[in-house]
Amino acid sequence: MQENNIIPKTNSFGLVGKVKDYFQLIKFTLSFMVVFSSVVAYLLSPNVGKFDGSGVLLLFVGGLMVTGSSNAINQILEKNTDAVMKRTAKRPVASGRLGSAEAWVFAFIIGALGVYIMSTFSEEAAWISLGSLILYAFVYTPLKKVNSIAVLVGAIPGALPCLIGWVAGFKEGGDFSWTGGWVLFAIQFLWQFPHFWAIAWVAHKDYSAAGFKLLPSDKGPTRFTAVQTVIYSTMMIPVGVLPYYYHISGMASLWILLACNLVMVMLSVLLLIRMDVASARRVMFGSYFYLMIVLLSLYADKL
Numbered sequence: 001m002q003e004n005n006i007i008p009k010t011n012s013f014g015l016v017g018k019v020k021d022y023f024q025l026i027k028f029t030l031s032f033m034v035v036f037s038s039v040v041a042y043l044l045s046p047n048v049g050k051f052d053g054s055g056v057l058l059l060f061v062g063g064l065m066v067t068g069s070s071n072a073i074n075q076i077l078e079k080n081t082d083a084v085m086k087r088t089a090k091r092p093v094a095s096g097r098l099g100s101a102e103a104w105v106f107a108f109i110i111g112a113l114g115v116y117i118m119s120t121f122s123e124e125a126a127w128i129s130l131g132s133l134i135l136y137a138f139v140y141t142p143l144k145k146v147n148s149i150a151v152l153v154g155a156i157p158g159a160l161p162c163l164i165g166w167v168a169g170f171k172e173g174g175d176f177s178w179t180g181g182w183v184l185f186a187i188q189f190l191w192q193f194p195h196f197w198a199i200a201w202v203a204h205k206d207y208s209a210a211g212f213k214l215l216p217s218d219k220g221p222t223r224f225t226a227v228q229t230v231i232y233s234t235m236m237i238p239v240g241v242l243p244y245y246y247h248i249s250g251m252a253s254l255w256i257l258l259a260c261n262l263v264m265v266m267l268s269v270l271l272l273i274r275m276d277v278a279s280a281r282r283v284m285f286g287s288y289f290y291l292m293i294v295l296l297s298l299y300a301d302k303l
Contacts, residue, residue: 021092025075025103026068026110033291035063038161038168040295041184044248044302045169046177058117059168063161065114066129070157072107073137076100081145081210087203121168128164132157148213151196159189183242187294190239193232194268195287197225201271201280221280226272229283233268237261243298253301260290 042048042059075082075093082094092098111133119126136157143150166181200207200214201221207214217224240257243249267286271279 017097021098022106024092025072025098025106026064027071027075028068031064031067031071034067034158034161035060037184037188037291037295038063038165040299041162041165041181042169043165043299044180044184045166046180047171048169055121055168055171058120059165062114062117062120062129063164065110065117066133067114067161069107069111069114070133070136072103072110073133074141076103076107077137077141081212085206085210087206118164118168121171125164125168128160128167132160132164144212144214146213148216148218151193151200151214154196155189155192158192159185162188179246180243180248183239183246183248184298186239186242187236188291190232190236191287191291194229194264194283195291197229198271198280198283198287201225202277202284221275223272223275226268226275230265230268230272233261233264236264240294247303249298249301250303251301253297256297256301257294260294264290 039056039059042055043051048055075091079091079093079100082088082091088094093100093103115126115130115133118129136154140150140154140157143153162184163178163181166184167178170176197215200212204215204221208220215221215225216228237258240261241254243257244251244254264283264286267279267283271283273279
């Protein structure tokens with residue numbers, strides 16, 4: 001009698017799959033990027049002297065929970081839309097691996113815990129975190145199918161992590177100031193327009209099929225969209241001077257920001273000239289490197 005070589009499914013396999021689904025539900029990679037900007041803003045805050053490991057860890061966990069909750073709600077509300085797009089059809093709620101009720105409970109729990117953790121830094125950090133979650137999940141998400149102004153609305157919660165991190169840095173006291181937080185907010189706010197429009201250009205067919213209106217022109221990837229990308233990339237140049245002007249960081253980072261901003265303008269101009277997906281993809285990837293280099297240079301050159 002031959003042995004049965006089929007390995008039965010065990011609870012451990014089910015648990016691993018469930019964990020993977022939850023990681024997908026919170027969009028871990030995207031959430032990590034968002035929280036990264038919040039952590040750097042926290043470290044740039046004047047009352048945070050040396051590297052505060054415990055503060056960074058706590059802020060990272062709290063930020064990951066708040067951002068993950070908003071991403072989870074986004075997937076719940078867009079489950080039918082995600083199901084018709086090739087790149088999102090395998091998401092846990094869209095594919096049916098996670099039920100909506102289970103996802104709602106998970107999103108509520110981690111969202112509440114995240115806001116509570118933020119409250120251990122300051123009341124302001126907690127309220128901004130809650131506002132960011134609500135704005136992203138319940139305003140930006142449904143607005144994506146209504147009007148392209150959704151990108152403007154979504155850029156607000158997309159940039160608020162910088163303000164949250166800065167405000168959280170005042171937990172130890174000192175003279176409270178919003179200025180540095182709003183400067184960092186402005187940098188990340190403007191950055192999102194060329195970044196997101198490049199993504200929407202590359203994934204235009206998928207987005208259009210799902211009914212999303214994310215490009216400035218209702219006719220899709222047009223010259224008008226490319227011009228808008230150039231305009232917003234150019235606006236990033238004067239805003240990049242503000243960290244030096246307000247004594248957040250020094251001269252070295254000023255030159256790095258100027259170089260990065262000029263590269264973004266160049267990539268956007270190339271998109272305007274060539275009007276193709278390959279150029280949009282360069283803007284998209286360039287913007288990823290831009291944010292990482294800019295934030296790290298500001299921290300390295302902190303005054």
